[in-house]
Amino acid sequence: MGRVSMFDCFEGEPKTSLKECLQLYWGYRLLELAQIHGLQVDEGTSDADIIEQLIPKMLDNFPNDVEYLNETEWLFLNRVKQNPNEEMNDIEKKQYATLKWFGYAYLFNHNGHIYPVIPKELLSLLPQSYSxxxxxxxxxxxxxxxxxxxxxxxxxxxxxxxxxxxxxxxxxxxxxxxxxxxxxxxxxxxxxxxxxxxxxxxxxxxxxxxxxxxxxxxxxxxxxxxxxxxxxxxxxDIEHSLSSSYFKKIEEFIWSKNILDENEVEDLLYDILGVFQLDLSLEVIIDMLKDMGIELNDEDEAEEFMRMLRVASDNTRKWGLRGHMPAELGKSRAKVPVDGPQLQKPQPRTVKKIGRNDPCYCGSGKKYKHCCGKI
Missing domain, CATH: 1.10.10 (Arc Repressor Mutant, subunit A)
Structure with a gap:
């Protein structure tokens, strides 16, 4: 997880009010915030009108929303509260991603220094001492x-x-x-x-x-x-299966081909994990490799790679087995039925909220899972 980059920040002197901060956004991002906070607005609504409607809604939502922050986000929020004008060049994205998503946190690059801002109206809603x-x-x-x-x-x-x-x-x-x-x-x-x-x-x-x-x-x-x-x-930990020794062998094999970059390898590993979890045919993985330009050199290499896949699959907790591994139920790879066309290769859910494969909301141009969602 990398530190915050200048790209994540607004340039200039930090703003302090919620209205000033919201005015840094426009268009789709304001419509997105409106949806997040439960406002019904259409694309013809002016930015100024959306902001005026957003402010009371965000003030109303904030006390409840902060109760859902994780420990890392809480530490960030309290650090800003205690030192509202202090630069923080050691911020990590996972500390503020959720707060930024809700429009509660803003980062400013002022003369090469990073200043996080929680608008003063929101900070005033935090309890002075937590009961x-x-x-x-x-x-x-x-x-x-x-x-x-x-x-x-x-x-x-x-x-x-x-x-x-x-x-x-x-x-x-x-x-x-x-x-x-x-x-x-x-x-x-x-x-x-x-x-x-x-x-x-x-x-x-x-x-x-x-x-x-x-x-x-x-x-x-x-x-x-x-x-x-x-x-x-x-x-x-969504990556718990990827940390197994069986999966590491697959990862090493993919890297040995020197075809894919780091993000492509990560995407492929997640797709392979999805095949294992849904217990699809292992041939689906071979097709994935071909689509990404990875060829198996000969029958011996193909047989060895399929063996790796079978072992890793048998040691992956299956969704169709209610979290069991095949070996725990006395099932081998050959005995576990492969689901038909009803179950397909997992795809990102098509919804307005951010998904792991959606473009990151911070505007970096990267996928969410490679940017602010990489926690």
């Missing part, structure tokens, strides 16, 4: 995000009741299904990893309702794989 109740709510929401994401990475799509069951198994403070629904619905617009639909929490790699319902219909009917409490954080 135990406030801290408890924030901590619970941060932990709920970890649990929700861990189960998304394991299952692909699951009933909200599964989140409640796993949470209540490991935590003294219990939650209800209504608590979980309220949280997941609120988080739906705040991140690019999962979404909520008709009682299901769904990976953002699932394109639409049809795809995730097909996954559920064709899934193993036994119990879910249940991570231990200590493993929840591990599975919440």
């Amino acid at each position: 135990e109740e406030f801290e408890r709510r924030v901590e619970r929401k941060q932990k709920l995000f970890t649990y929700t994401l861990a189960l998304v990475n394991l299952y692909g799509a699951y009933r909200i009741e599964q989140l409640v069951d796993v949470w209540n198994m490991y935590n003294k403070e219990k939650i209800t299904v209504d608590d979980a629904k309220e949280y997941v619905r609120a988080m739906d617009k705040r991140q690019g990893y999962f979404w909520y639909d008709k009682g299901y929490v769904v990976s953002n790699l699932m394109e639409d309702e049809k795809q995730y319902l097909a996954l559920i219909k064709n899934s193993y009917r036994g119990p879910y794989f249940l991570p231990t409490k200590s493993d929840i954080a591990f599975y919440s």
Whole structure:
């Protein structure tokens, strides 16, 4: 994760009011902020009118939105609050990406120094001293995000009741299904990893309702794989499968071809992981390599690479097996059925909110996952 670059900043002396900061944006970005904050405006609305409508809405939303920040974002917010006029050249994108997405944080490059700004109207809404109740709510929401994401990475799509069951198994403070629904619905617009639909929490790699319902219909009917409490954080890392020794061998093989750059390798590895998670035919991966200009030299190399794929696939937790590995259920690669055309290679969900493969909202021109979403 790199430090903030000058490209992420507005040039000039830092602004301090919310109106001044919003006036730095125009057009699509203001329409985007309007949608994020629940305003109904059309493309014919002037920038000035959108800003006037946004200000009271953002002031109303801010106290609730900040309760959903993760620990890293909280540290950044409090650092700015305590030192509002202090330069911070050591900022990392993951510290402010969510706040920037909501229009709550702005970075200014003034004479070569970076100054973060949380508009003064927003800072005034933060409690002067955090009560135990406030801290408890924030901590619970941060932990709920970890649990929700861990189960998304394991299952692909699951009933909200599964989140409640796993949470209540490991935590003294219990939650209800209504608590979980309220949280997941609120988080739906705040991140690019999962979404909520008709009682299901769904990976953002699932394109639409049809795809995730097909996954559920064709899934193993036994119990879910249940991570231990200590493993929840591990599975919440979207790259946990990519860190296995089996996957590293595939990565080394791809690099040995000297065809792709770093971002292309990362994209390919995510696509391969998607094939494994959905338990698609391994031939799909061979086609991916060909499309990217990677050829297998001979039959021996092809056989060795397919062996790598089979081993890695058998050691990947399958969405169609409710988070189990094939070996845990006594299934080999040859025995696990390959889903038909109902399940396709995962694609980014086509929605207005940011997704991992969407252009980053900071305007860098990079994909979100290679920019502000690279956490």
